[in-house]
Amino acid sequence: MLKILKSGLQTTVQDLGRTGFQKYGVIASGAMDPYAHRLANLLVGNNEQAAALEITLAGPVIEFTEDVLIALCGGDLSPQLDGEAVGTWRTLAVAKGSTLTFGEPRIGARCYLAIAGGIDVPAVMGSRSTYLRARIGGFQGRALEKGDELPIGDATQQQKALQQHGENDFDWQLAPARYFEEPVIRMMPGRQFNLFDEDSKKRIFSEAYTVSANSDRMGYRLEGSGLALKTPAELISEAVAFGSVQVPADGNPIVLLADRQTTGGYPKIGQVASVDLPLISQLKQGQQLRFKEISVADAQQRWIEQEQSIHRIKAAIQLKWEEWT
Amino acid sequence: MNISFSPLGDQAIVIELGNEINEQTEQQIRKVAALLESRQPEWMTEFVPAFVTVSVFYDPCLALYDKVKIELERLLAHLGEDIPAESRTVEIPVCYGGKFGPDLEFVAQHNKLTPREVIDIHTAGNYSVHMIGFAPGFPFIGGMSEKIAAPRRDSPRIRIPERTVGIAGMQTGVYPIETPGGWQLIGKTPLRLFRPENDPPTLLQAGDKVIFKEISEDDYHAWEEDPDAENP
Numbered sequence: 001m002l003k004i005l006k007s008g009l010q011t012t013v014q015d016l017g018r019t020g021f022q023k024y025g026v027i028a029s030g031a032m033d034p035y036a037h038r039l040a041n042l043l044v045g046n047n048e049q050a051a052a053l054e055i056t057l058a059g060p061v062i063e064f065t066e067d068v069l070i071a072l073c074g075g076d077l078s079p080q081l082d083g084e085a086v087g088t089w090r091t092l093a094v095a096k097g098s099t100l101t102f103g104e105p106r107i108g109a110r111c112y113l114a115i116a117g118g119i120d121v122p123a124v125m126g127s128r129s130t131y132l133r134a135r136i137g138g139f140q141g142r143a144l145e146k147g148d149e150l151p152i153g154d155a156t157q158q159q160k161a162l163q164q165h166g167e168n169d170f171d172w173q174l175a176p177a178r179y180f181e182e183p184v185i186r187m188m189p190g191r192q193f194n195l196f197d198e199d200s201k202k203r204i205f206s207e208a209y210t211v212s213a214n215s216d217r218m219g220y221r222l223e224g225s226g227l228a229l230k231t232p233a234e235l236i237s238e239a240v241a242f243g244s245v246q247v248p249a250d251g252n253p254i255v256l257l258a259d260r261q262t263t264g265g266y267p268k269i270g271q272v273a274s275v276d277l278p279l280i281s282q283l284k285q286g287q288q289l290r291f292k293e294i295s296v297a298d299a300q301q302r303w304i305e306q307e308q309s310i311h312r313i314k315a316a317i318q319l320k321w322e323e324w325t
Numbered sequence: 326m327n328i329s330f331s332p333l334g335d336q337a338i339v340i341e342l343g344n345e346i347n348e349q350t351e352q353q354i355r356k357v358a359a360l361l362e363s364r365q366p367e368w369m370t371e372f373v374p375a376f377v378t379v380s381v382f383y384d385p386c387l388a389l390y391d392k393v394k395i396e397l398e399r400l401l402a403h404l405g406e407d408i409p410a411e412s413r414t415v416e417i418p419v420c421y422g423g424k425f426g427p428d429l430e431f432v433a434q435h436n437k438l439t440p441r442e443v444i445d446i447h448t449a450g451n452y453s454v455h456m457i458g459f460a461p462g463f464p465f466i467g468g469m470s471e472k473i474a475a476p477r478r479d480s481p482r483i484r485i486p487e488r489t490v491g492i493a494g495m496q497t498g499v500y501p502i503e504t505p506g507g508w509q510l511i512g513k514t515p516l517r518l519f520r521p522e523n524d525p526p527t528l529l530q531a532g533d534k535v536i537f538k539e540i541s542e543d544d545y546h547a548w549e550e551d552p553d554a555e556n557p
Contacts, residue, residue: 020370021461021526022371022382023358023371023372023531024525024526024527025458025459025463025501025527026521027461124521125526133502133504134461134521135502191333191339236344236345236375236377237375237456237465238339238375238376238377239333239337239339239378241333241336241337241380244333261460262457262458262459263459271332271334271335272334274334274335296335297389300335300389303385303386304385307386
């Protein structure tokens with residue numbers, strides 16, 4: 001069991017999201033940084049879809065009431081086990097009674113805590129992700145609070161064998177994902193790109209935009225030089241996607257993220273390449289980003305390369321596990 | 326008919342079936358949705374029908390944009406052959422006015438009607454669900470009389486109780502879960518619209534015909550005891 005001694009800013013149970021229900025207005029949810037989430041699961045021998053904790057900026061205090069295998073991937077929120085700094089992007093054996101705490105967020109905004117066996121909350125519509133607004137999924141449909149006790153799913157024989165190892169036995173770490181202070185985000189022109197005036201079409205790919213305070217799992221509101229349509233247009237609502245960049249009447253773009261609504265009526269100036277979504281999700285309020293144009297074909301190629309790389313990482317982890325057991 | 330395709334990023338494609346909301350386009354959307362539902366191409370992860378578009382999400386590791394487009398074109402060539410799907414009619418009981426519909430008065434005054442007349446017009450309409458979006462199970466319902474149209478509120482309410490019936494412009498709808506919102510609120514239904522434990526998880530689906538039926542506050546409370554029942 002995981003015992004929450006302090007809640008932190010916003011800690012939620014997330015998997016890779018709810019698929020197939022957007023046509024009913026049910027949002028996808030899921031990890032904001034799916035790459036880090038997947039790798040954390042692979043490092044503890046889980047299926048990459050297993051439910052993990054998404055920890056935001058100020059982390060929680062968690063006590064482990066049994067021997068467990070964990071991995072922390074994503075932003076570096078200065079994690080400590082029983083007061084000792086602990087490594088990220090690696091497999092860790094944690095003894096019963098240990099306490100995990102977090103300190104200053106150094107790089108990135110979100111860290112994923114995966115645990116062998118996964119967080120064992122009931123699946124709702126095929127997913128364990130927390131849907132805060134509808135109060136379903138995750139742990140009782142809400143962010144974690146002090147006193148919550150989260151059940152852990154059954155570990156496999158191999159996971160159980162590894163749990164018996166000491167904390168420092170796994171002298172092997174994955175290359176951490178690189179998050180940047182001022183990232184360049186690759187973006188495809190959006191469905192309504194050509195409705196924008198010439199000036200806006202140039203500026204979106206040349207100027208810096210700042211993440212505003214009004215940013216959360218639903219979307220990041222960016223501030224910069226305002227963007228405008230050639231002529232005002234009333235659009236008919238249609239589906240949006242993870243990474244759609246909408247521009248409402250005030251001219252400030254909004255990047256839609258994991259908890260986006262299923263449909264929207266604002267013109268979309270762009271669509272962030274899926275491989276670059278983690279770079280945005282890991283930004284903190286006040287940080288800047290720039291957009292760089294990429295074609296759909298290139299963005300798909302990058303995605304396929306990333307999937308191949310994850311496949312290789314998975315194979316490498318399996319080899320290591322065989323070595324360790 | 327003119328069908329066009331365009332990418333929605335690297336993992337979705339938008340099928341555009343028209344450029345204005347009308348009966349014919351709506352029929353086409355229903356047919357495309359039914360076709361995708363029955364064929365389930367292996368690269369498809371899900372699809373989202375809207376007013377004039379159907380967006381298809383896919384796994385680029387299984388098919389790239391050009392292949393998805395070609396396969397969809399091939400699939401949609403059969404569109405005309407299908408008989409339009411029969412639509413369901415769902416009756417939604419509503420207790421109008423009072424604490425459930427704080428803006429009924431406003432909608433009446435705005436249209437120089439009495440609250441009674443607003444209720445009579447609202448219950449007499451032939452409605453259909455154009456799209457589900459905004460919130461789980463939230464129906465965008467078309468077909469409301471312009472005699473009871475009313476603008477959105479200047480500043481949205483922070484909290485609208487679940488199952489409240491509202492009007493915005495020429496549209497009427499029901500809030501399935503508690504959310505912020507700017508619609509004018511005229512009543513409340515005891516029926517639960519979002520049913521996460523069911524498949525499908527919503528009472529209404531795009532394409533459904535809808536009838537609003539007035540009920541008394543007593544009936545409302547009796548019905549609320551069993552919010553999934555078709556009849557109290």
